[in-house]
Amino acid sequence: MQFIETRGNDGIKPSSVTFSEAILSPSASFGGLYVPVQLPTIDTAFLEKHLNSHYKTLALDFLTTFGIDIEEDVLQAALDRYDGFDDPKNPVPLSEIEEDCCVAELYHGPTRAFKDMALQPFGYILAKLAQKRDENYLIMAATSGDTGPATLETFKNQDNVKVACLYPDGGTSDVQRLQMVTEDAPNLKVIGVKGNFDDTQQTLKELLASEDFKAELQTRNIKLSAANSVNFGRIIFQVIYHIHSYLEMMRSGKISMGEKIYLVVPSGNFGNALGGYYAKKAGLPIEKILISSNVNNILTDWINKGEYDLNDRELVLTESPAMDILKSSNIERIMFDKFGAARTRELMENLASEGRFKLAAEELAKLQEDFAASYSDDTECEKEIAKYAQKGYIMDPHTATCMKAYETLREKALPTVIYSTAEWTKFSPTVAKSLGHPVDGDIEALQWVTENTNVSVPPMIHALFHKPIVHTVVVEKDAIKGEMLNFL
Template sequence: MFIETRGNDGQRPNKVPFSFAILNPSASFGGLYVPENLPKIDTTFLEKASKKSYKEITLDILRLFNIDIEEEVMQKAVALYDTFDDASEPTPLSQIEEDLFVNELYHGPTRAFKDMALQPFGYILSHLAQKLNEQYLILAATSGDTGPATLDTFANKPNIKVVCLYPDGGTSDVQRLQMTTQKSPNLKIIGIHGNFDDAQNALKSLLASPSFKETLNAKEIKLSAANSVNFGRIIFQIIYHIYAYVALLKKDKVELGKPFYTIIPSGNFGNALGAYYAKKMGLPIEKILIASNINNILTDLITTGVYDLRNRSLLQTTSPAMDILISSNVERVLFDKFGAARTKELMDSLKENKFYTLSKEELAQLQEDFEAVYSDDAFGKEQIKHYADQGYIMDPHTATCLKAYKELKAKPLPCVLCSTAEWTKFAPTMFNAIQQNSVKYSDKEALEGISKALHVKIPECISTLFNEPVIHNKIVEKESIEAEIFDFLNLTCKKECQ
């Protein structure tokens, strides 16, 4: 069963099943749903897992959570991993240093780690909507990769309509084209004047808005979300951390039961939360090392215990998926550490006063599991160039993790670095790093330049984007989002009724 991070308001059930939590992700007082208990894994589980495929391990973990989804549905959802580059190895582990392994999470249809969760999650949510014979509006806010992955998984799904918000100018050309060229009539993409935090705040406001929900109810439409505020995303993000350790076992790079470090480029903290839950379940993670860019609010929190938005503005960097100041999934860690009352107190302070401060004891608890560091764009480009010269191509977000590898690894243990996106999503930055210049390349120029320079193929799903017509070209002020959504719903309803 699932419970709420800020306590219960008396208007909702005290505990809900998984299906309810993913269909209705907004909990009491603006909080989030979390599992009441986490299942346990041990060395026996891991030893058996070392003889299994990714899909088999995924099903084992889902069964341990005892979620209220039929076995057949889970199997069909997990079978979507067969569409990845290598069905037998959807998340290949590449060794780039003696003790450093890259967990490549981007081999799905949109070339980003969001596919790992959104492909099966989208299937399950769509199945539930059809089973209940209900219409759902799925909201998503994106800093670049959640949007394409959400749109891909829900395209042409019955009983589902999707509205995706993205910050105009805040994504790469490839990411923008992956969204704005979508042809499926059940999808609507809206650019906003603002940054990702503005898009995410708009999403959270709509999820919590009684008047918005009432208007949807009048149209017989229910409301849900595809961001990692939805635990349907998080449950699948736990699994690839477990599989990374299994892959180390398979390669004889770690002894069964011995610890390892995991390094995560963190924006909205969902990836880090997945690792934290895996650690609590029994995965022998020594520490979760968090890498940020110069929007280093998570580094501040983990090193000082202060989360402070005052006098702070979001800075645009060459690792845009981490250009985030309000990381939603930190709340779930706070709840797990300090309980609902304290979590509500901290989150209320963040909303009202734009900051909160952990006590010395609370900070010590946080640091039992996490350490953090940040790097600037120049460091990232140096790492991209260095590893490209060695024959390995990593994107700008992955490159930030080398700072954590160099500075935070205190023990001689293997390290697994989560690589969250393919190089193709950020080609101009990549080409600048490789060419060691600051020329302003278009994505198309940079993709072709890298392909030629490094003798690497551009995936067809990326190269063909530039020939597709842009269908969704609306850019609006934040205040106009709700009206845009209802215009879309009215239009699609009219077409369906004809």
Template sequence: MNFIQTRGHDKNRPQYVTFSQAILSPIASFGGLYVPENLPELGKEFLNKHLNSSYKELASDMLSRFEIDIDESVIKEALDLYDNFDDVSNPVPVKKVKENLYISELYHGPTRAFKDMALQPFGVVLSSIAQKRNENYLILAATSGDTGPAALETFKNRANVQVACLYPDGGTSDVQRLQMVTEDAPNLKVIGINGVFDDAQNALKRLLASDDFRAELKTKNISLSAANSVNFGRIIFQIIYHIHSYLELVRQGATVMGEKVYLNVPSGNFGNALGGYYAWKMGVPVEKIIISSNENNVLTKLIKTGKYDLRDLHVVGTTSPAMDILKSSNVERILYDMFGLERTRELMEDLETKNFYELTQDELVRLQNSFDADFCNGEEGKKYIKDTFYNDGYLMDPHTATCMKSYETCSSPEIKTIAYSTAEWTKFSPVIANALTGELDAHDIEALESISKVAKLDIPDMVKGLFDKEVVQNTIIEKEDIEKEILKFL
């Protein structure tokens, strides 16, 4: 399958690239992104075929439909990493919480967040390509809290790969920070910046598009790629769990094959929602995709009004920090799919130069035919955490809690909803402890123990052990010094 470019072809890059080329160099012409030329059609036959398949069997078949240029042995090695999740037979449990609400738990991997679903196999694939080509790669990762730990985990000690991971100092939970700063593999560099996630992501995109930076890397015999969801290598693995979650509802007798469902996604950079959109286009029966935001609710405003307006906006720190994002990269892929490359390029250039774009009324109607949205503030989220735990016996993290409000405001009660839980309770314990017990200003370890006692849940060893590990990554810099710091690491 060929991959094409969301903003058109600048004649400096190939017009069409393979999957491996797209993931090795994820930024396309004019600063755009790569997308499949066509999405494979799956349909009822594919869904029925996999009604009793394992997650890995489903994943393997779906990847084969994309005809990606990756050896089957590499794909098998990559998918075998799902065997290291909590339940070998089902790495993504789907649990009923309310009458028509089911939660797909995406956090049962090594870093306890949904990014493991894509980044665990992605690390194997990218490293294998680099070795096959006898090339060395610098992988850039910008994180609001979950991409960083997952990228570091998957790439540590892998051949032909070095990773520079950027995170906003003070903008993650303690557990997320410890997962990064205690990593001691020699091919990893963790860099805290005095800024917010958008500063880290903007730096990543600038470096990926910089001819001067690439030339500097070339003198060191290093090529450049990225682990963020600008890379389609992330997105392709995120499509799979949306298909799996729908099949789980059918297996559980919650729905019948062909009946439509809502997909309710807590959204920051929009990669998770994009995976659901592609799954829908490929054949999963979906009524609508519901986007759940926090106080940084640019996506809600876009879907409600057609305006993407960053003028005079600044990132607000919230109780759901992995969603503290204003520039959601993967919206561009939705714009391309709906409105074509010329309009996408026009809109993205307006966003980059004016911090604003506005859809036409016809475009807004088309967007709203696929998406609805609402946002949930921190106090509302904590109430949902408390009420859902005490009333329904289900403990969720603050990001998942944002879905509860949009479930009430955006979905019809007669249609089943699949909401996506993107992180385990252990990663945001002070917020959850405050929601359940009212305690304030607890450190993560105190909050973890408090929740463990109240909820009668064990703290996973992989989380508990973080507090005894040595901090080896101490770098905190100004955002203007990112390039210099990365080159020093190399």
């Protein structure tokens, strides 16, 4: 399988690259991203083949069908990272919350968030490629709360790899911050940034594309890569759990083979939704992908109006911080697939120079063939958390944004899968507040929720509050590069 560039080729970079090349060096021509030339087919025969498969069996077959240039024994070892999840045979269990609606719980890994589903195997593969080539890599990650802990967890103590993780100071939950700043492996560096997630992600993209920065790293015999979803190594694993969810719906008798379903995806950087889109394009019977946002609802405007406008917008800190994003990377891959490289480059250059772009009417119609969108504010989310807690199900605030999409966007009475991207324990003060008991800190909130509901706190969350703080650096965004070089 070859990978090409979303903004076309500059005549300097190769016109196409392999999967391993795309993940080791994810920055494409003109600041674009890598995408596969084609997708494998997910047809009835593929689904029937895996109706009784364990998750790792399904994943290995999908990756093999994709034709990526990674040896099968490496893929198998990477997928064995799922053995550390709550249930290795089924790392993404589905829970029914309505007769026609199930929640796919993507958070049963070591950092209790959906990023583990991609980063656990992806990190292993990237590290093995570096070791096989006898090359040293700096892996950069910018996080709104979940990518950071998952990246640090997968790469800690890996040979040939160092990680610099950027997080917005004050822009994550306490648990998310502790998951990063208490990591003590010598190959990890965590840097707080005075700014928001868009600031950290923009710096990451600029450094990935900076020839000067790469030259400085080269003097240290270090190459540069990234763990954010700008890297297709993340996306390929995010396709698989959408297939798994469909099979789980079949296994539970909620759908029959070929019956279409809705997916509801809480979205910030759009990687999770992109995985669903690729699954749909490959043949998985999906009616539509319903996107939910918080009040930073720029994705809602993009899908409903065809407008992406950063002017006169300020990022708002909410109770669903992983979606506190205005510059969403993976919409570029969608627009490439819909409109081609030349138009994608034009749109993204307009966004960079003018802070906005607008789709033509026919382009918006193409986008809406696959997507619909809504958003919820914090008050609405708190009401949804309380509503489902009374029914015996505790959800986090990101999952709560999905309920409006489920209730208002479905045009057909079809079964629905909602994606829960984080365990409630990462946002316990919001959950406690939603249940009528506002508190100041995570420890009291965790205790109160467990004592007043039927849920428990996993050991890795409890342990965070007893670990020493290792990383204390907080810098202005223009000091990030220097901080990374000092670390190296």
